[in-house]
Amino acid sequence: MKEFKDKVIWITGASSGIGEALALALAKKEARLILSARRAGELQRVGKLTGLPELDLMILPFDLNDTSNASAWAAQIINKFGRIDMLINNGGYSQRSAVLETSEEIDRSLMEVNYFAQINLTKVVLPYMKRQQSGKIIVISSIAGKFGFFLRSSYSAAKHALHGFFETLRLETESLGIKVLIVCPGKIKTNVSLNAVTAKGTSKNEMDPSHQDAMSAEECAIRIIRAIVQDKEEVLVGGKELLLVTIRRFFPKLFSKLVRKQSPY
Numbered sequence: 001m002k003e004f005k006d007k008v009i010w011i012t013g014a015s016s017g018i019g020e021a022l023a024l025a026l027a028k029k030e031a032r033l034i035l036s037a038r039r040a041g042e043l044q045r046v047g048k049l050t051g052l053p054e055l056d057l058m059i060l061p062f063d064l065n066d067t068s069n070a071s072a073w074a075a076q077i078i079n080k081f082g083r084i085d086m087l088i089n090n091g092g093y094s095q096r097s098a099v100l101e102t103s104e105e106i107d108r109s110l111m112e113v114n115y116f117a118q119i120n121l122t123k124v125v126l127p128y129m130k131r132q133q134s135g136k137i138i139v140i141s142s143i144a145g146k147f148g149f150f151l152r153s154s155y156s157a158a159k160h161a162l163h164g165f166f167e168t169l170r171l172e173t174e175s176l177g178i179k180v181l182i183v184c185p186g187k188i189k190t191n192v193s194l195n196a197v198t199a200k201g202t203s204k205n206e207m208d209p210s211h212q213d214a215m216s217a218e219e220c221a222i223r224i225i226r227a228i229v230q231d232k233e234e235v236l237v238g239g240k241e242l243l244l245v246t247i248r249r250f251f252p253k254l255f256s257k258l259v260r261k262q263s264p265y
């Protein structure tokens with residue numbers, strides 16, 4: 001697959017899980033990578049695992065809670081690589097707290113990291129993609145972006161918001177050669193449930209039982225890459241939990257019963 005050879009790809013949330021798996025898979029396809037997340041040490045670890053030479057790799061750590069320097073980050077990438085072919089908006093974190101127990105601060109941070117940061121990063125790469133007359137924006141939503149679910153109110157709201165923004169962006173930029181893929185993972189075996197925020201504002205620190213036997217991050221990355229190659233507009237990735245999305249579409253009353261029977265974990 002030569003689709004990715006020498007392509008400059010900026011991946012957020014590259015220090016673990018789906019982002020790490022994407023970085024390793026895309027490096028094998030000879031892409032040039034910019035790896036972002038908060039933990040610089042973990043990004044260095046992933047960078048080493050890619051086996052990419054310094055020329056083809058940039059470690060760009062930052063916190064998605066504050067993307068006010070996003071233009072400078074994009075400029076840094078352009079200085080080194082001269083272009084940006086793909087932005088994979090993957091970094092984010094989940095929630096395991098009931099509406100009644102969740103503070104406004106937690107709600108706002110979930111929206112900041114999972115929505116506003118994604119659109120800010122996208123907006124700073126778009127002018128370069130417009131100039132190139134090509135580019136791909138990939139955004140990792142969730143099945144929680146398709147329906148609300150227990151203990152995930154603001155996380156689900158942020159993921160829903162991504163659909164509104166990125167579906168609009170697709171319509172507005174396709175004539176410029178810019179494509180948009182929205183990925184909706186179901187349950188993927190990563191640290192996402194351990195890192196989910198609780199009502200106390202701390203991480204849950206325990207993997208949800210439903211994630212223990214879920215699809216691997218590596219398999220998820222393969223499916224995302226396939227969807228990129230096929231120029232899909234949206235793709236669902238995961239196991240039997242994805243059925244709920246189809247059931248909601250065609251049998252809303254049945255969905256309404258089934259969703260109430262699901263465990264939040």
Ligand SMILES: NC(=O)c1ccc[n+]([C@@H]2O[C@H](COP(=O)([O-])OP(=O)(O)OC[C@H]3O[C@@H](n4cnc5c(N)ncnc54)[C@H](OP(=O)(O)O)[C@@H]3O)[C@@H](O)[C@H]2O)c1
Binds near residue numbers: 015042185186188191
């Ligand atoms: N796994 C699933 O079942 C599942 C399902 C649906 C959607 N998703 C979505 O998939 C994406 C990747 O999650 P994952 O499953 O791979 O979980 P993960 O292993 O917890 O990875 C999350 C990544 O996001 C980064 N991140 C989190 N908060 C950040 C912040 N404030 N600033 C910068 N980077 C931040 C983390 O890096 P640092 O900690 O180093 O910052 C890490 O690299 C997320 O958007 C998640 O919502 C996952």
